[in-house]
Amino acid sequence: MSTQNPEVLFVLNPVSGDIDKSELEHTIAGICAEHGRHARFFHTTGEQDVTQLERTLQEGNYQAVFAAGGDGTANLVAQVARQVAVPMGIIPLGSGNGLSKDLGITQDVVQALELVWSHRERAIDTLSVSGHFSVHLADLGFNALVVERFSHGDTRGPGAYVRIAMQEFLSYEPAVYRIETDQETFEGPAFMVTIANGNTFGSNVIINPEGKLDDGWFEICLIEPFPGTAALGILYQLYTENFDSSAYTRRLRCQRASISVPGQQQVLVQVDGEPLTVASPVTVEISSRSLQVLGPASEQVDY
Numbered sequence: 001m002s003t004q005n006p007e008v009l010f011v012l013n014p015v016s017g018d019i020d021k022s023e024l025e026h027t028i029a030g031i032c033a034e035h036g037r038h039a040r041f042f043h044t045t046g047e048q049d050v051t052q053l054e055r056t057l058q059e060g061n062y063q064a065v066f067a068a069g070g071d072g073t074a075n076l077v078a079q080v081a082r083q084v085a086v087p088m089g090i091i092p093l094g095s096g097n098g099l100s101k102d103l104g105i106t107q108d109v110v111q112a113l114e115l116v117w118s119h120r121e122r123a124i125d126t127l128s129v130s131g132h133f134s135v136h137l138a139d140l141g142f143n144a145l146v147v148e149r150f151s152h153g154d155t156r157g158p159g160a161y162v163r164i165a166m167q168e169f170l171s172y173e174p175a176v177y178r179i180e181t182d183q184e185t186f187e188g189p190a191f192m193v194t195i196a197n198g199n200t201f202g203s204n205v206i207i208n209p210e211g212k213l214d215d216g217w218f219e220i221c222l223i224e225p226f227p228g229t230a231a232l233g234i235l236y237q238l239y240t241e242n243f244d245s246s247a248y249t250r251r252l253r254c255q256r257a258s259i260s261v262p263g264q265q266q267v268l269v270q271v272d273g274e275p276l277t278v279a280s281p282v283t284v285e286i287s288s289r290s291l292q293v294l295g296p297a298s299e300q301v302d303y
């Protein structure tokens, strides 16, 4: 169907966040039409989405592309949007929606749709984690294991993370990591090692409070092993509250890094919520201001 109105593509993930999205297309299309935009939809399948989305964006003439899902959907849209140079926004419809929170995007779906006609466009950094695109947070260690278990479970939503974390914690043994960055070297045990472009996990844990999405740097945030007496409090904080004042946190700020687990050929890494097994060492590189994003027009936050 041809239209005079600028077209906006919405990438809908039908399974994200355990949210029923059956009425959503109708709502989005109606609100967009009221504001002189023509909404089109791309439904993710979980298979070949990068290739299919790239083709869809190349064949169309889209003013913007919106990820309507969680952080995995935002990662998919970001890697393709960057490739085809179309700005992206996020309609938060996942379990955690960490990147949308870092961008100051409201978690109210209808309000977030205002980004279609009222926004501030900015360029943010992106990362390559052993060749895998990351725009938000990746990690090795405990959280990667929880994400991997979560991905095999049949329940989505934040409650499932907490339940799995509690189960896994009881038998978890922190590994020893060797981290070489362009600034310094660290070697020692860690409970988890987060590679942070952004600040905040979907659970609202601020793992990297000083990080900025557009400063050309990323942070490696370590949570070092903690005594058993502190365990429950830390675990609770990690999945429910801010975690920026812990005595067990260390940060390495850098532009390049290599992370290995001595004695292991392969390691489990979660990248923007997706679990992957990659060869050790894990290499991390930054592409400065390589992705155009649409944040709130009123947003004063310096990200």
Ligand SMILES: Nc1ncnc2c1ncn2[C@@H]1O[C@H](COP(=O)(O)OP(=O)(O)OP(=O)(O)O)[C@@H](O)[C@H]1O
Pocket: 013, 014, 015, 016, 017, 018, 044, 045, 046, 047, 069, 070, 071, 072, 073, 074, 093, 094, 095, 096, 097, 098, 156, 157, 202, 272, 273, 274
């Ligand atoms: N049609 C589909 N059927 C099954 N899985 C899908 C489908 N479309 C996408 N996926 C999978 O959904 C996952 C991404 O979900 P997403 O991260 O957006 O939501 P979430 O995990 O609920 O939220 P968050 O990451 O914010 O916690 C990817 O693993 C992707 O392969």
